[in-house]
Amino acid sequence: MDLLVNPTESSLLRFTTAGSVDDGKSTLIGRLLYDSKSIFEDQLLAVEESSKRRGDAHVNLALLTDGLRAEREQGITIDVAYRYFATPKRKFIIADTPGHIQYTRNMVTGASTADLAIILVDARLGVIEQTMRHTYLASLLRINQIVLAVNKMDLVDFDEDTYHKIIADYMAFAQGLDYTPNIRPIPISALNGDNVVERSEKTDWYDGPSLLEHLETVQVHAETAADKARFPVQWVIRPISDADDSKLGNLHDYRGFAGRMASGTFRVNDEVTVLPSGMRTRITGIHTFSGEQQEAIPQLSYSVTVADEIDTSRGGMIVQASEPVFTESEFDAMICWFSDKKTLKPRGRFHLRHTTNDVRAIVTDVLYKVNISTLEKSQESQEFALNDIGCVRIRCSSPIFFDSYAENRITGSFILVDEQTNNTVAAGMILKPVRVEEFEDAAAAI
DSSP states (O other): OOOOOTTTTEEEEEEEESSSSSHHHHHHHHHHHHHTSSSSHHHHHHEEEEEEETHHHSOOOGGTTOOSHHHHTTTTTOSSSEEEEEOSSEEEEEEOOOOGGGHHHHHHHHHTTSSSSEEEEEEOOOOOOOHHHHHHHHTTTTTOOEEEEEEEEGGTTHHHHHHHHHHHHHHHHHHHHSSSEEEEEEEOOOTTTTTTOOGGGGTTTSOOOOHHHHHHHOOBOOOOOOOOEEEEEEEEEESSSSSGGGSSSSSGOOEEEEOOOOOOOOEETOEEEEEEEEEEEEEEEEEETTTSSEEOOOEEEEEEESSSSOOOOOOOOEEEEEEEOEEEEEEEEOOOOOOOOSSSSEEEEEEEEEEEEEEEEEEEEEEEEEEETTTTESOOOOBTTTTTTEEEEEEEEEEEOOTTTTOTTTTTTTEEEEEETTEEEEEEEEEEOOOOOOOHHHHHHH
């Protein structure tokens, strides 16, 4: 059972916006920031001046997030824009992602760490291909909360029937997803602020919360102490001189494994397994810059010492002895192809970067590609081009230590890097290991 963030406490919510071009994503974020009084006076003055120069009839709040010159000139979002604001109930990190099909890779980047996705739909157009594409990506990335924001309700006279038809069409599509998130529909007008921060009298037929009310109270899964403990090793700390740090005890004997706690919790005296050796030992100390700690919690960095002299280095992992991790060289994964200069074909060779590990890898098979509009899986094409999504089989030169992406978004994700250009060409989510008794010398093949 998922543990949930207590919405009555001040907690952090990461969310992303997605939708088709001109659905009002940037305007919605601008309205959220403006109505919640989360922008500075000089920022508002700058937006007002820019709006006048553009000839806008009103203050264009979208300019608060469209930071690139090309974005302001074209009136579109290209890059992923991050914004931060807070209310008395919660802190927020927003990722404003592009709507154009050619920027799907940017949407994947912005949504990869999100707890919630706001999918905007233009009330005049209803559910279109980009709506389905972004919903599928949110599902693929295991974002378990979706807000279906039916925007521009003012342009359809806040018609209730139009709103409910859009919901019905959207739910019909969502039922075909492999993973169905929790979906909360909200009718809004981002331009005028209806149901964004305050509930609107123009939608008296709607009895749900405003968007901000929902964001402040929604329960999302977070990395908690109940998750499996995973500690990817970034570095092995050995003191260079006696002046390094007197807090570490006998400096000449100190050997700590430094890294960031990916999930779960370690405590002093916990029994752990150190990979790749697979040897068991016991945690004797958990250290930070501030001093010694009794436990390590998710997303913070530590140096961990163990009772035995065990060999591991960058790319290794420390896990709870009772919570084993997959240690495999071959696995199936869903990928989104990022490159517009290179295509993926079977037998393609890459560097695979996973947690702190970097290994050489080969794509042995293209299992299928997904048609986003129909959710059909096709094996007709064996080649991935820009923004294509599908399932591949990957073989690594040495084992990596992972969970399925459905269980752990950190240890279940990776990127593929082109060997020649060092460009990131794909992001991947591990589905399951491929268990076989023998490999045909995977390291030699790569």
